[in-house]
Amino acid sequence: MFTCVLALMLCSLLRRQLSQAGIDRSIVHLLDTLGQIREVAVVFPPRGKKHQPTLQMTLSAMNEEQQALYQALDLDRYRAP
Secondary structure (H helix, E strand, C coil): CHHHHHHHHHHHHHHHHHHHCCCCCCHHHHHHHHHCCCEEEEEECCCCCCCCCEEEEEECCCCHHHHHHHHHCCHHHHCCC
């Protein structure tokens, strides 16, 4: 029960924050749209025996609505360096 109430509160806070940024959508729509944003890791093999593999992180292509949500929530701060 506690987990459900906590999840509902967090979703409501998300909706409130986005509403204050001028994006007024339902919680279900917001979660679905945000859930479609993917961060993809590309691993390149090491160059030589003593080197480590190279890891490159990139985001999937986002539509305009996803970009607006991404920017409004400042999600770039959570990306891996």
